[in-house]
Amino acid sequence: MRVAVVQTQWVDDHEEGLRNAYQAIEDVCGGGDIDLVCFPEFLLGPPWYMPGQDGLKGRTDTPIPGPVVDGFQSLARELRTHILLGSLVEDLQDGMYRNTSLLIGRQGAIVGRAVKAHAFGNEMVVCRQADSLGVLTTEFGRIGIAVCSDFWMPEVIRLLALAGARTIFVPGGTLGQNQPLMVNALRTAAYLNDVNIVYASSVGVVRGKRGDRLVEIHFAGTSLVARPAGVIAQAGSDKPETLVVDIDEPAPGDGRRWQQLRRPAAYRTLLTPYVGADRDLAAELRDSLTSGDGPDRSRPVPAPSAHEGTRP
Amino acid sequence: MTIFLAQHARRADAEATATAVLDDLDSRVTGEASFVVLPENVFTTGDGDPALPRRLRERCLDRLTALARNRGTYVLTGSWPEERPDGGLMQVARLLDPAGSVCARVERPVLPDGTTGTGDDFPVVETPFGHVGVLLGPDFWLVEPPRAQCLAGAELLLVAGSLDGTQQAAQRAAVWGIATLNTVAVAFAGSLGERCGGGSAMAMPEGFVAEAGTEEGVVEAPWDAARIRHLREPDLRFQQTLWFGLWARRTELYTDLTAQVS
Numbered sequence: 001m002r003v004a005v006v007q008t009q010w011v012d013d014h015e016e017g018l019r020n021a022y023q024a025i026e027d028v029c030g031g032g033d034i035d036l037v038c039f040p041e042f043l044l045g046p047p048w049y050m051p052g053q054d055g056l057k058g059r060t061d062t063p064i065p066g067p068v069v070d071g072f073q074s075l076a077r078e079l080r081t082h083i084l085l086g087s088l089v090e091d092l093q094d095g096m097y098r099n100t101s102l103l104i105g106r107q108g109a110i111v112g113r114a115v116k117a118h119a120f121g122n123e124m125v126v127c128r129q130a131d132s133l134g135v136l137t138t139e140f141g142r143i144g145i146a147v148c149s150d151f152w153m154p155e156v157i158r159l160l161a162l163a164g165a166r167t168i169f170v171p172g173g174t175l176g177q178n179q180p181l182m183v184n185a186l187r188t189a190a191y192l193n194d195v196n197i198v199y200a201s202s203v204g205v206v207r208g209k210r211g212d213r214l215v216e217i218h219f220a221g222t223s224l225v226a227r228p229a230g231v232i233a234q235a236g237s238d239k240p241e242t243l244v245v246d247i248d249e250p251a252p253g254d255g256r257r258w259q260q261l262r263r264p265a266a267y268r269t270l271l272t273p274y275v276g277a278d279r280d281l282a283a284e285l286r287d288s289l290t291s292g293d294g295p296d297r298s299r300p301v302p303a304p305s306a307h308e309g310t311r312p
Numbered sequence: 313m314t315i316f317l318a319q320h321a322r323r324a325d326a327e328a329t330a331t332a333v334l335d336d337l338d339s340r341v342t343g344e345a346s347f348v349v350l351p352e353n354v355f356t357t358g359d360g361d362p363a364l365p366r367r368l369r370e371r372c373l374d375r376l377t378a379l380a381r382n383r384g385t386y387v388l389t390g391s392w393p394e395e396r397p398d399g400g401l402m403q404v405a406r407l408l409d410p411a412g413s414v415c416a417r418v419e420r421p422v423l424p425d426g427t428t429g430t431g432d433d434f435p436v437v438e439t440p441f442g443h444v445g446v447l448l449g450p451d452f453w454l455v456e457p458p459r460a461q462c463l464a465g466a467e468l469l470l471v472a473g474s475l476d477g478t479q480q481a482a483q484r485a486a487v488w489g490i491a492t493l494n495t496v497a498v499a500f501a502g503s504l505g506e507r508c509g510g511g512s513a514m515a516m517p518e519g520f521v522a523e524a525g526t527e528e529g530v531v532e533a534p535w536d537a538a539r540i541r542h543l544r545e546p547d548l549r550f551q552q553t554l555w556f557g558l559w560a561r562r563t564e565l566y567t568d569l570t571a572q573v574s
Contacts, residue, residue: 181518265570290369
């Protein structure tokens with residue numbers, strides 16, 4: 001499978017962002033040999049529910065199906081390629097939203113979707129989460145999609161791998177402060193589960209207020225492709241870029257050797273919450289949004305920072 | 313508070329290896345120690361060795377017990393093969409407390425190819441230095457056992473392990489990756505031998521604190537459970553995000569992890 005991983009730059013004008021996405025697809029697919037083009041989470045730009053982005057409501061969110069998706073479907077049909085819309089803020093038309101990843105096939109049809117299952121930040125308040133995790137059967141074999149923060153549950157990549165996915169796409173966004181550990185965590189997940197991981201991230205800065213505090217969110221790109229043995233391609237951290245990578249299904253390696261030693265009946269603890277989880281974070285976030293005060297941390301942060309993240 | 317990780321090459325036989333390892337620990341481990349961690353197959357090669365002779369086993373355990381008492385430290389003894397009543401072999405690792413008592417014991421079968429098997433029990437021990445999970449052999453490289461221990465509160469994983477995979481650079485990096493993905497500290501002691509590439513290391517979620525690489529020796533690393541506790545505390549301003557993977561789980565989605573895979 002020849003994959004193009006598009007690292008997008010967030011721009012103020014979402015129409016420009018859309019044009020940039022179309023252009024990236026046309027540029028990379030010119031040779032006619034790209035099987036799948038993978039975009040990051042929020043390829044149209046920041047969601048309206050990020051700090052200070054209220055003005056984007058109704059602009060970077062979209063109904064599915066709808067005109068935005070139609071455009072990508074036409075492009076996929078024209079260029080005979082798959083397009084993985086890393087994610088769109090799906091407007092459910094009832095006041096709620098979903099963070100939805102769509103896979104469009106070569107014929108232009110939507111052939112798969114994944115909804116983020118582990119809401120992050122304000123998504124805890126305004127988004128509905130997936131109620132299941134599953135793999136998609138494609139001409140490339142079984143694939144998985146873990147939408148951004150879903151990756152941070154080791155259970156998710158494990159479940160997708162056990163269900164037969166040999167390549168897992170992670171449309172996400174790399175926070176600047178997490179960049180080194182993010183790369184290594186992706187690499188580790190590929191190794192432990194014996195899968196390829198295709199990670200697409202945007203670059204850019206989002207500025208806004210959370211409560212009474214100004215915040216800046218820096219997205220550091222670093223889109224990459226990792227095989228079980230390591231990272232085979234990686235983008236830079238500060239500008240748009242497209243990686244073109246040939247990936248084959250990994251031969252059985254260490255991860256599958258250990259998977260054969262699994263003792264599923266012994267893992268029931270995984271079905272219980274973290275023993276330290278004793279707060280309703282969604283309720284706290286909801287309260288902070290309605291009260292106008294910023295949320296807080298119950299312990300002081302040793303070194304206050306001007307940077308804030310929205311996702312791990 | 314300091315963690316000491318032992319990484320030693322095998323000598324001509326188990327007796328010589330044991331002497332070298334134990335003498336080195338006696339000379340290097342200080343009273344600052346909170347944990348001393350030895351690797352899987354610490355005195356043997358792991359290539360289908362027979363059980364460690366009883367007298368040697370007792371002598372090793374006596375010296376490690378004395379180390380625990382004299383330095384006031386917890387000691388994960390590493391593992392060695394012992395014979396089961398039915399004649400089979402098992403790898404056994406013990407966690408000794410500062411009084412020299414066994415406060416956790418992990419047994420894993422020795423598989424027909426001489427490697428260590430996996431198990432059903434993943435102990436987490438409360439200590440004055442934080443909650444620690446004890447892992448032996450390949451359980452560490454499975455996603456589920458370290459995860460289960462962290463969900464149960466383990467802030468530090470003590471691993472008697474081996475870097476014995478076919479993709480050792482990736483395996484080495486995974487010591488840190490497992491720390492990141494579980495927001496936990498990992499004290500990994502790795503065997504050093506023909507098939508085992510060392511890799512003893514102390515990893516925090518943000519990176520390696522100390523690494524032995526492939527060199528013989530005893531690695532020292534600082535330890536403070538407060539850092540892990542801080543990282544695990546939700547920060548709804550999202551300056552810190554590593555808490556998320558523990559707090560935002562949706563357990564109803566994970567049932568297939570406990571089902572037998574066809």
